[in-house]
Amino acid sequence: MRRRKPDLSKIPPPEEFLEEAYKPEVFKVDAPSPETVIAVYNIVELLKELRMETERLREEVKRGRKAMFDVLYL
Numbered sequence: 328m329r330r331r332k333p334d335l336s337k338i339p340p341p342e343e344f345l346e347e348a349y350k351p352e353v354f355k356v357d358a359p360s361p362e363t364v365i366a367v368y369n370i371v372e373l374l375k376e377l378r379m380e381t382e383r384l385r386e387e388v389k390r391g392r393k394a395m396f397d398v399l400y401l
Contacts, residue, residue: 359367
């Protein structure tokens with residue numbers, strides 16, 4: 328099945344994109360509240376702890392598999 332070429336006439340000229348991009352309200356960013364910053368920080372810290380715990384469990388599983396393999400083939 329052949330694909331049709333896209334109709335480029337429906338795409339606005341680049342000037343229209345540029346005019347919209349320079350509207351000052353587009354770039355206005357309100358600062359997050361202190362509660363939001365604290366919540367995000369806590370989430371990041373929990374994710375770090377989770378990653379460390381996951382790594383510890385992976386190592387434990389590797390050791391367990393190796394020990395099980397050694398016992399089976401003594």
